[in-house]
Amino acid sequence: MKALVYKGDNTVALQEAPTPTVSSPTDAIIKITKTTICGTDLHIRKGDVATCTPGRILGHEGVGVVHAAGASVSRFKEGDRVLISCISSCASCEYCRRGMYSHCTSGGWILGNTIDGTQAEYVRVPHADSSLYPIPQGADEASLVMLSDIFPTGLECGVINGKVQPGGTVAVVGSGPIGLAAIITAQMYSPSQIIAIDTDPKRLEVALKLGASAVVNSAKQDAVAEVKGLTEGKGCDSVIEAVGIPATFELCQELLAPGGVLANVGVHGTKVDLHLQNLWDKNIAITTRLVDTVTTPMLLKLVQSGKVKPSQLITHRFKLSEMEKAYETFGEAAKHGALKVVIDQKAYVRTESDVNDPSSALEVAHALGSASYASYQMASTVAPTIKLYSSIICPVGSHRVKIVLDQLGLPYTNEDIDLGKPRSSDYLRVNPRGQTPTLEYNGSILCESAPIVWFLADSHPGPLAAPSNASGAALLRHRIAFLESTWSLYVWEPLSKGWMQVSDEAGVPFVESAMEGIVKEVQPLLADARPYFAGSETLTLAEVLIAPTLIQMQSFTPRKYLDELQRTAPKFYSWSQLLLRNEALTKYFDEEQYMAMARALQDKIRGGAKTGNRGIDRLTE
Ligand SMILES: [Zn+2]
């Protein structure tokens, strides 16, 4: 497998390494889908962390899928999607029983430190039952990577240890990812002020957007005077050190109000001065802590409900193959405006037989703007406020919008609308037609999935579609829209009509007509890759628009018709196989639930046939 290895001498390299195997019955092997780089990894690269020796695979953050589980792992099984904690915990030693997982006698921070870590295709996680968390369905994995380390660290070592309280005053020294995570999570406790202190004006701007009430640039301003000025001369009740150098630790001591707490979060590599002559009579406390990740389950719920949005910190995305470039970018974070970088594992590998013309497919990826993805991500560090109203009964429209929001990395809250019941007056005020999906985007209401999807792609040019004023973009858009309407008219309409006939036999001509539509109408449009294939795991708008119905077609079309397409429509067949293997498209589709619903609908139609109801026009939107 490919893995990022610490080579000593300020160097890391992406190289081949043996794939890990279960070595203890409590181990699990996780296939990594997303990981990230931590400031601590840069400390290791510099040689600051003595426990981590050259040859080690780095990384202690990530999400993935259980690939193999040891015999005594009981909470997880192969195929489960999991969040990996940066702290491994046996859950039974003296420290674990006191909630200090970070000091577990056979765990603690070992991943990417004393054992191989997550910046690889696979990782071995010891004590899997108590070191992994199940990922809720529909959760945004990139957001969850932020829960492996930085959010629990900002919350536990900074906010909780710093005793942030309602009405209290907070100073956060350092607006890197951890400092920002502290600023975000401090708001859960309603302090009256959160003052962010840093020397980088760009990071201070982000701190303000993420909830700081004031910012101080300590390179240009007298930080102590500014903070005293903001707090009636008292200083702050909670002072959080999120840098890890002597100068910032000493600054924190000067920012403390009487009775305050200095909560150290930073990783220190050298001794610092403690000005006890100024502090001995001030009733202050100083705390240190290695994150225990005891707040991870709580944070998972807050992320799921949209109350905490960790994806706001993601500025760059790379593939595992670009890991060295990712280190360069993150290592010079100020120059690149980087906060957190997310490393995406390839969901699958497109081989030459998969796509008819791989070189042209790659060209498309660039034409569609994939190259500008990183810059797009930076420009929109502060995400729009988005609420989606969706329904499981209209999977086509709701799936499309969810997939696009995921692809664009846009955080959103979701409200399930039960289409089986009369709509509430609240929802009818949002969408008078009462249909789903409806999207609320910074206060604007948008209806109907296809126009919503186009709107999102236009508002966030990048991976799905090139900016609408780019050369050739209008023609590209027409071709995508034409494919989509061809698919709907010649394939999806007859298929869903066939399903709603009074008997299976009566449905056959409709299914045959749909298959003919694929061969005669859809297949010719796929003659060359443009603009339908993304050429990598990145999706195109054409793929997002068609995939939800394509996935359903697989579920309720007899196998023999689908297999026949391999011969009669080979390009369509290979394209559809790629889409069906892409987790980004399939993850919202619960086949069992969907088929139960479709069968119930069919039964209702067929029962009603006796009373003259000859079926309905369409299965879904
Ligand atoms: Zn870390």
Ligand SMILES: [Zn+2]
């Ligand atoms: Zn333990």
